[in-house]
Amino acid sequence: MATGFYNVPKAVNEPVKSYAPGSPERKLLLDTYKKMYNEKVDIPFYIGGKEFRTGNTVDINPPHDHKHCVGQYHTADKEHIELAVKKAAEARVKWAATSWEHRAAIFLKAAELLAGPFRYKMNAATMIAQSKNVFQAEIDAACELIDFLRFNVEFMTEIYSNQPQSSPGIWNRMEYRPLEGFVYAITPFNFTAIAGNLPAAPALMGNVIIWKPARSQVYSAQVIMELFKAAGLPDGVINMVTGNSSTITDVLLNSPDFSGVHFTGSTPVFNSFWETIGKNMNTYKTYPRIVGETGGKDFIWAHPSSNAQEVATAISRGAFEYQGQKCSAASRAYMPASLWPAIKEAVIKDVKSFKMGSPEDTSNFINAVIDNRAFKKLSGYLDQAKKDADAEIIVGGGYDDSVGYFIEPTVIVTTNPKYDTMCTELFGPIITIYVYEDEKWQESLDLVDETGEFALTGAIFSGDRYVIDIATNKLENAAGNFYINDKPTGAVVGQQPFGGARGSGTNDKAGSVWNLLRWVSNRTIKETFVPPTDYRYPFLKESTIETVEKEVETAIEKLKEFSKDLKDKFKK
Numbered sequence: 001m002a003t004g005f006y007n008v009p010k011a012v013n014e015p016v017k018s019y020a021p022g023s024p025e026r027k028l029l030l031d032t033y034k035k036m037y038n039e040k041v042d043i044p045f046y047i048g049g050k051e052f053r054t055g056n057t058v059d060i061n062p063p064h065d066h067k068h069c070v071g072q073y074h075t076a077d078k079e080h081i082e083l084a085v086k087k088a089a090e091a092r093v094k095w096a097a098t099s100w101e102h103r104a105a106i107f108l109k110a111a112e113l114l115a116g117p118f119r120y121k122m123n124a125a126t127m128i129a130q131s132k133n134v135f136q137a138e139i140d141a142a143c144e145l146i147d148f149l150r151f152n153v154e155f156m157t158e159i160y161s162n163q164p165q166s167s168p169g170i171w172n173r174m175e176y177r178p179l180e181g182f183v184y185a186i187t188p189f190n191f192t193a194i195a196g197n198l199p200a201a202p203a204l205m206g207n208v209i210i211w212k213p214a215r216s217q218v219y220s221a222q223v224i225m226e227l228f229k230a231a232g233l234p235d236g237v238i239n240m241v242t243g244n245s246s247t248i249t250d251v252l253l254n255s256p257d258f259s260g261v262h263f264t265g266s267t268p269v270f271n272s273f274w275e276t277i278g279k280n281m282n283t284y285k286t287y288p289r290i291v292g293e294t295g296g297k298d299f300i301w302a303h304p305s306s307n308a309q310e311v312a313t314a315i316s317r318g319a320f321e322y323q324g325q326k327c328s329a330a331s332r333a334y335m336p337a338s339l340w341p342a343i344k345e346a347v348i349k350d351v352k353s354f355k356m357g358s359p360e361d362t363s364n365f366i367n368a369v370i371d372n373r374a375f376k377k378l379s380g381y382l383d384q385a386k387k388d389a390d391a392e393i394i395v396g397g398g399y400d401d402s403v404g405y406f407i408e409p410t411v412i413v414t415t416n417p418k419y420d421t422m423c424t425e426l427f428g429p430i431i432t433i434y435v436y437e438d439e440k441w442q443e444s445l446d447l448v449d450e451t452g453e454f455a456l457t458g459a460i461f462s463g464d465r466y467v468i469d470i471a472t473n474k475l476e477n478a479a480g481n482f483y484i485n486d487k488p489t490g491a492v493v494g495q496q497p498f499g500g501a502r503g504s505g506t507n508d509k510a511g512s513v514w515n516l517l518r519w520v521s522n523r524t525i526k527e528t529f530v531p532p533t534d535y536r537y538p539f540l541k542e543s544t545i546e547t548v549e550k551e552v553e554t555a556i557e558k559l560k561e562f563s564k565d566l567k568d569k570f571k572k
């Protein structure tokens, strides 16, 4: 078989298209959106490459127009999940033995297809069912997913090329085997890129996957399955199942073949997985890998030396883009009293200028929150803030679900740094601000660090390098992604590897070598070219002692002969 040490194409970030008025991409995307909006999609689940339609369906309603229906998806029963385990095991035989360049080629092809013919369908599905505006859909469903696919291939080759030293006469090698079983990928509603990456990353490393997308992301999940099929991913490598989360999880976490979980979502759900896995430990053939990126309560902190307009813009974008439904979104802020009036004025001006509505109208900066549950939860917090003496809503606070689940972008100012909305992840367009006395800026950093259970993203603003140094050190454990003079959202694959610790996850950094390393089980191979044939250490070998004794005896004999010769000579 012909082979070689192949270099993969250098990964570069996918350029973000502008969708400016009159641009061809704008027309293509909006035409696709309208077409898909007025059709009825019928989404199956996928096991072993086959499409399953059970007739037990769930409607797909755009969050910004919830009475409208764009189609339905079919849900699996327990037997289907058991079948998925079987089919994944069957697919594993060939996939795990497929050489890496073929796995790489499939995912590189998927990246190119998404950059080209799949781009508008993927973005439109994300706009329709997840209520993202054009820009938010583009940076997520197109660019970030393309980046994950391209960069992971490069990271894979970095891992494979990491090999041990070899002493003379031997050759040490490191094999990076896929895990012995299947990986369960569970994905959140808010990022199409995460939904694609969580099954794709372990699959790239040779694993087989059972993937369960979030119910409100199933529309773009289907497009991801179509993309992988078009790229040539063999049947059964990624099986996408939809249905009751508990039923699916119960079957998968009870299977002896369960070898890892790749989760992104809320902290309580991940904690429940960890508990179940712990209880089931004796069931599994191998210790499962547990990888989870979870919730956040991300902060913006500003020092009196910072620029008020820069801080205000970071709040307006960091807290409200995609309705604050990014795990990275700023949802608590600490502002110095001296700068607060200027920051407040600028933020209120921004928020009042935001347009809210359907993503089809590209002038809308804000769209709807994901579903009725989120709407009820968020409106409940707004009602509570209106009643609480230690909270004041300075802009926003309204909500309306008559057409879509619309929550007005809201800024709450509190006098209590431990006020509920300073600590709890709300996952919506609400930020709470605590104003501190300028001279207490060091104490305010302690507050940032000590408030809440999370440590995902955080941003500090200052024009003073000594302050930046102190804050960076004090907040060492407060965020896995830390920003200096920038908003805490918008991490880019290959540039800011993403993930947090504490209650925010296992911090394995999506789209990095550290994440991919979790999906391989190394085998060390030592090959000896000329194996020894005698067990004894050289200095103890009988043959050696005998040789030395013989050499000594010979030397003595020679000396005797020499002295005899000498004596004879003297006698003569």
Ligand SMILES: NC(=O)c1ccc[n+]([C@@H]2O[C@H](COP(=O)([O-])OP(=O)(O)OC[C@H]3O[C@@H](n4cnc5c(N)ncnc54)[C@H](O)[C@@H]3O)[C@@H](O)[C@H]2O)c1
Binding pocket: 186, 187, 188, 189, 190, 191, 194, 212, 213, 214, 215, 245, 246, 249, 264, 265, 266, 267, 269, 270, 272, 293, 294, 295, 296, 326, 327, 328, 425, 427, 456, 498, 499, 500, 504, 505
């Ligand atoms: N840290 C990160 O990188 C990151 C990225 C995106 C989202 N998130 C987090 O995700 C959350 C928002 O997403 P979400 O609302 O989809 O999260 P979620 O926890 O409700 O759902 C995540 C996934 O788990 C499934 N699920 C829910 N309950 C389950 C149960 N009892 N058993 C089994 N599966 C269950 C869901 O169906 C979904 O597929 C936020 O907390 C956000 O911070 C984190």
Ligand SMILES: N[C@@H](CCC=O)C(=O)O
Binding pocket: 190, 191, 325, 326, 327, 328, 488, 489, 490, 491, 492, 498
């Ligand atoms: N890359 C995104 C990830 C957000 C997760 O929900 C960001 O950094 O904003």
